[in-house]
Amino acid sequence: MGDAVPPQETLLRTARCQLFKFIMRNEARRLRTFWQWPDSSPVSAHDLAKAGFFFVGPGDEVQCFCCGGILKDWAPGDCPVVEHLKFFPSCKFICGEDIGSQQVFPLEEIFDCVDGQLLSLLQRIDSEDIALPNQPEYPEMGTEEMRLSTFQSWPQYTEVHPEQLARAGFFYTGRGDMVRCFYCDGSVRNWEFGDDPWREHAKWYPRCEFLLQSRGREFVSGVQESFFSTLVSPSPLSTEEQLRRLQAERMCKVCMDRDVSVVFVPCGHLVACAECAPNLSLCPICRAVIRGSVRTFMS
Structure with missing residues (x-):
């Protein structure tokens, strides 16, 4: 048996989990998380959101807002409702119980499930034609203090500090190192050493009203110009930078000292050394439950 979790930490984790369940109980909000949903997936984002799932990644991994169940590796012919009921039969949402969500799933639809058309949310469209929301998507995360409280389980290997992320408008989703703007x-996600949360915010979401009000249009425009100029004329990495990145990839993400040497099963991530791996119950990258491990040796 592993070390017991302190009562205070357990309470904080429970509170964060309940808060995120409240946030994702809205179907439209779950659907908006699929903006990076793989175009090659045989299952539609709309059907997944309707079945209670929101997108967490990597790949096609989704999670139920109610029971917390995670499914991935979707195949042609899969129906999200049926798969949800098959693997998580005790989920109150999929069983049709009233859990306070804005939509209770009718149980009879399970037997009338028809695959929907793939909803592509990741399209290149003119941002000027899109109206900005007048209100934040997550008003309950409007204060920096509330956003900071979600980082109780923030991965220790991450170079970016929670205070920086919360200040830039992000709260922690609880999956890997993925954060979301309130x-x-x-x-x-996939934060690296030296990343500035404000600049990343401006790079990927330049029309965010919170960003524009906090840092100004001049800052956002400068980041955008720098970003696109780099895309057009990428600079080759120096030998020192290539060596640094190679060393970082081989370094254990837990102790940041020894080389990685253990592959976790079933997720397949290689992120820990032989000394740190036995102390982990969840993969620090995808937070999947570790069912086993395989020792590897680098030549």
């Missing part, structure tokens, strides 16, 4: 609903 105002524009934009998500960012």
